[in-house]
Amino acid sequence: MSKLQIIDLHVSVEGKEILKGVNLELNTGEFHVVMGPNGTGKSTLAATIMGHYKYQVTSGQILLDGEDVLSMSVDERSRKGLFLAMQYPSEITGVTNSDFIKTAMHARLAEGETLPLLKFIRSLDKACEELKMREDLPHRYVNEGFSGGEKKRNEILQMKLLKPKFAILDEIDSGLDVDALRIVGENVNDMKSENFGSLIITHYERLLDYIKADYVHILMNGVVVKSGGLELMEKVDKEGYDWLKEELGLDELDDGPNITNNILGTCAVRNAMDKGDK
């Protein structure tokens, strides 16, 4: 069993604080859903866990089985068992999907261990079949010219083959047609085991028809404001987020004064400098 802990995490993008003290704890064998209005920091949380260069952690901790994740490079995090299925995966010209996956699988072998080609091809074929992917996709360049839904399926294909401990799925359901949603959902659900857990970011209850989630967390204004079971998701699906904002006394404009302060701050500095010049 493994444990992923996010402790009082504060994250900024280009000087703007997006996450303001997030706390979450996941164990393998558990599926956690994170929901929240647009722009509240869900993708920020996902990308920060994986170590994306754009996000600066200003304070807090991320621990994987007690090990400090924040001091690890992106590739090290992956090899330790973290996986991020991205909202907008990159296209890599000239690199075939199967070569890419093979290289990634090689990267996580222990020294002296080998991956026989035949074994690799069999597991790739099997995973493609389970995801009902078009047969040519493994041989095409990574994500190049893939449809939106094909890209999402390709993320899950990689997840299946790389077998992470924790997969963070950022809106894996967006852009999927009803059949693809079922296929992707079932494939994720089938991964659940004492060696696999997931953090699932979604806006819709529909995905949870296929993925059996255990916990639901609501992220608003950069903090987890409420955690609970599936009943929380149902309530959001029916009523939206307004009731929560009221309950918590949150105001959409709660950033307002901060922004004004920043502007004042800059002007004040500039004034001071101007004076200094003269």
Next chain:
Amino acid sequence: MANVVVEKVTNVCCSKEYFLEENEHKTIIVFNDGSNSCAFNLQAVLKKGSVLNIYNVATTDKTASLNETIALEAEGATCNVLNVLLVGGNAKLESNIMLLHNCKETVSDFANYAIAVDEALMVLNNNAKIVKGASKSIVRQKAKGLTLSKGAKIKAMPNLYIDEYDVIANHAASIGSISKEDLFYLMSRGLDEKEASKLIVLGFVQPLLDRIDDVELRKEISEHFVSKL
């Protein structure tokens, strides 16, 4: 159909002429493996319905130039130029290509994949000229460049001289270092930075390798690129 000529550029100066008959198809692979500093000159004339593919390949850290003029003289003449060039050291690699559309319904497609490392400079002078009367002609130009160090530079200068209204002409250029987002994507799957960069750069060369049927030559070219990275 499988009419392939390989021009290994090893001399200091080398000039070649090609004349394509009606409906002739030919592929010329020009390969500068960096063993010499050299200027390669090529002139080609294309007759009706002929198709010429030119693949210019260079992996060099010696100053060199490619100078090619291709004249599309009759209807249906088509020329596809694919430049895959790598320059390193303190060298300057210059590519001067001119595609002359001298007749209506002629087609040219010109793609550049340029890689500069160390302190090297690459200059791409990509020229196409459509004369008056060469209606329904098509010109496409594309330049993609990767600079792999701070001191490396790539200058792409697309020049389209068009003296006719009824044509299709487009060009696109993107030059820069390896995309951080792409790097993040590959690293998030466990590849370290060096491995990920190498995969991206070799991916850049792959569309060329996909087009070379000769297994030996493909291997040789691929090894030359790998050794320079």
